Amino acid sequence: MDTKQKTEEYGCPVARTADLISNKWTPLIIRDLARRQMRFSELERSLKGISPKTLSERLKRLEESAVIERTCYAEVPPRVEYQLTEKGHALLPIIDTMRDFGTVWLPDESC
């Protein structure tokens, strides 16, 4: 959202949440991390079609917003994994209602 809308719509909690998650990939990143903590390369494989640059930007934004946290394991080579925080887990009811809607109202036309 641009600065103007941030100022004018930010009184609405729906708008604040939309600013955080309403983009092409973020709901799918949260969907994946709901299952287990994952490495960058695992997320990249799961989110078919995402570019490394976009995934990196989305993860950075989610980390800055305290929705996910990264843990660096001191191995050789170092292993970095991402997981949902308590705030991130609090997004799961949104993902669940999105799943419910899609299941009922948006049939999978690729089947």
Add this chain to the structure above:
Amino acid sequence: MDTKQKTEEYGCPVARTADLISNKWTPLIIRDLARRQMRFSELERSLKGISPKTLSERLKRLEESAVIERTCYAEVPPRVEYQLTEKGHALLPIIDTMRDFGTVWLPDESC
């Protein structure tokens, strides 16, 4: 979403729903129409910062997806109003969970 992702992620109902509503304005249009049917100019005033072109595109997409319907009243000048369909009403649990999350986890910093 681009065609590649459509093909590869479309097996997931979360991805299909994200494709429909995960953009800057759509959740806010649905939030507004949840209250009552509205005219274009009323939506434009409510969604501060949206351009007429963007609002028009979003409404067209939602109409094509059977989430909203437009009614044209034979007045002079003709009056056109938008309202949620049954499918549109089925999106309200998503808006409600977004509102709940925003209220608890995203304090309004403009206050």
